[in-house]
Amino acid sequence: MTAAARTTSVKGQPSRIGGARPSHLVTTGGVGSVVDLPGMSVIVRGTDTWGLERAEVIDEPRLLEKVRHALGPQVKALRTAPWDPQDSDDPWTRTGVPVSPFPRWLRCPRCFRLGPLDPPGQFELIHRSGRRPDLAKWVHATCQQQTQVRDVRKRACLPARFLVACEAGHVDDFPYVDFVHHGREHPCPGPKLTMRDSASTLGPRVNVRCLECQASRNVADAAGRDGWENLPACRGRHPHLQRFETCGRRLKLMVLGASNLWFGVTASALHLPQGQTTADIVGAHWELLGQLPNATVVQTVVDGMDVLRGLRTVPGEEIWAVVEKVRAQGGPDAEEVDSDLLTAEWRLLSHPTTDREDDDFRAVPTVGPAGYEHLIEQVVLVSRLREVQALLGFTRLSAPDRRELAPGNRLSLSRGAPTWVPAFEQRGEGIFLELPEQRVRDWAESVTDHPRIAALRHAFARWSTNRARPVDHAFPVARYLLLHTLSHLLIRQVALECGYGSSSIRERLYVGTPAEPASGILLSTAASDSEGTLGGLVALGEPQHLTRLLDQAFDDARRCSSDPLCAEHVPQDPSETLHAASCHACLFASETSCEANNRWLDRAVVVDLTGDGLAFLP
Structure with missing residues (x-):
């Protein structure tokens, strides 16, 4: 299953420009990350721009409660990335994850011209073969080395390989114009930049030159511990939210694709079988069942939702009676959420029982390995398990500590307080050693x-x-x-x-x-x-x-x-x-x-x- 990456469509051209696995959008390429597509580099936009019509809700009460504890009670759901198998090959699909080109500076591989996408005119998006999103590319529309070549055959421009970031998590395009013209008495009337690489045993030789005033500088001057002195102050850019905020911190040179450009802040939980009594199931799904008006609606909802299949053998009137009883008590008893989501899992895995099994969890103890009694006390074969993982935010430059959900440098997934967070579920198998x-x-x-x-x-x-x-x-x-x-x-x-x-x-x-x-x-x-x-x-x-x-x-x-x-x-x-x-x-x-x-x-x-x-x- 893949979720389409889509961008604002140029008139007459498709909007679908790539695809990603739902797990990739939580673990390694989520909101705020820079993703390399076959023909360009993009940044994943905030969740407030995602369409929720095709984003399914994932039911995992333990994990949802943990997310609420970290982000606030306004979070109502865990959702998958928008995806629809019926139009997954539609080049003009509106279902998908919005992205924007980033960095917005490109380099022509033929004439080495370096320039921004804004204002338009210098570079052009070519994407006329919609069912081949890997063919979408930016080309240098005014390249003098390709004047006789049709646009579709022009070589794709490459994203400029340098970025800047600060400790607060802001990320921005490298300030090429200010960097090259730093310290000059008179401003350049019309900067026209080129970027060339050359081999050297003394370090990187990436020279940026202005064709208008002949100013030139090596990007290596911005590297190292003191490189910030040759860069302007951070202007507080969050490209995934398309906004700026006050900052002014020191900037750090980053290379496109660096592993410390994005670290996801995630929480995960294994599905644990709920109790088998009607009251247990009603309590586990109280937010849904507690809102229903009568026994007829309850029966309809139970028949239509797979997560309530444990109630299908119970008469609707009996379910409604339990709902009324729980409502009279002020709701189900609140269960304490373990601080690391692992205590309940440990208790069940270390004491597996057939009384706590369902289609998403089966665990059976087996004989331990011979000769390792001093090391392994118990081996449990988990033939069925289901894990749900949710993305709460992300950091830049420094990774969060183990299972830390509220690091001081955590960045938001949306402009306002999130009402849902991206998540994905996986089913599999495992071995548990005690x-x-x-x-x-x-x-x-x-x-x-x-x-x-x-x-x-x-x-x-x-x-x-x-x-x-x-x-x-x-x-x-x-x-x-x-x-x-x-x-x-x-x-x-x-x-x-x-x-x-x-x-x-x-x-x-x-x-x-x-x-x-x-x-x-x-x-x-x-x-x-x-x-x-x-x-x-x-x-x-x-x-x-x-x-x-x-x-x-x-x-x-x-x-x-x-x-x-x-x-x-x-x-x-x-x-x-x-x-x-x-x-x-x-x-x-x-x-x-x-x-x-x-x-x-x-x-x-x-x-x-x-x-x-x-x-x-x-």
Whole structure:
């Protein structure tokens, strides 16, 4: 399933210019992100410009309540991206996600002319083959090197490769004109810029020259720690909302496509089966059922909505009686929402039962791997699961902390207070591993003052202080290191055999709270279709397979192609690195798999690399 990316249509030309997966619009290319389409670069517009006629509501009460807690009670729904399979190939479709060209400076590959899209006339959008959105392109209408070439055959102009951003999250086009003419006594009467690249062993040689006054400057002058001195102050631009606000902060040079240009602030929750009594189901869907006027309407709604299928065997009068009783009580009892959405999941996964199953959740315990009783207390095969993930906002330059929903630099998805947020759901399968709590607790207490643990704790303090965030002294460093490192070791091994790529396998770590500690890992994979996946991951949870995978994982953990540098790495002042013995060769995973941005990893807590009793395994 894809959602069309559409822009304001030029007269006589289609509006559809590309497509994206619904999950992409939440995880890596959501509102405010710069997306590379085949022929151009665009920014995803705010949610207040999205059409909701084809945006379906996703039912997940636990996640919705968490979103409301972070964004306000005005949030009424989680919605998918607008999508309609009936007109998905229509080049003039009005269903889709609005985008705008960004950056708005382009470079001609033939004459090297550098210029903005505004005012119109210098560049022209060519998109006359609507069913091939990848052919949409901007061309240099006045290029002297292509005067005899038809527009459809002209080479596509490239988006200018530099942007500027500030710590407040504003992003803007690079100020090419001001940058090139900085310090000149007289302003240039009519700037005409070109951009040329040249190879150099001394650094980047990207020269911007004005053909009118012959002023020239290397973009490298704007790079580095002091590059802001050669740039104007931030003018507070939010291109995804098409507005400006007062700012004045220092600007930072950014390269188009940089990974720190957009970090999504997301929340996710696994579907947990609701209670099977009529009162439980009515309470779970009270916002819908509590608004209905009589038993006849209740029966019609129950018959027409799949999420209420558990009530279809109950007479309408009986359902209405329960609704009236709950209304007389002032509504259903409010359930406490766990601060990290994980406590209820941990309780069910660690104590699976057939009494709490439905079409979207099935979990069955199995025999643990032979020889690893000291490491694995329980293995649960989750043959069916459903995960819903919602986008609450985003940050630039610095990523939010683990499951942090209200970072100080979070940017809004819309101009006003949002009444809904983008979300997507996936169904799949997984393996849940529970570690012996008492042994994990004893080990964590014994290594609290170990130099490697202490070094990471100090690095965390520096990391938090440099980002103006309070230091979380209660964060269980040792416990999280153990679970996270073991998770990454298994992801790398499982990906070799289960039929899914490593980027398709996600981790979900359960560390609990001081009052209710937990030690669990859920490795899952999912697909956006209604049937989910095919059992390749669950099969590896059987004891004969899991034993082999653990053997291989720990054997690989004892060595790395980057040793001894990797094994001996420990963050030292002033480093903010939040990992020790780990690198791309041994532990790092893709950003779609890791929930902590490859932080909190150290092979030494799993296998003996130090010889001083730090390792959890004997």
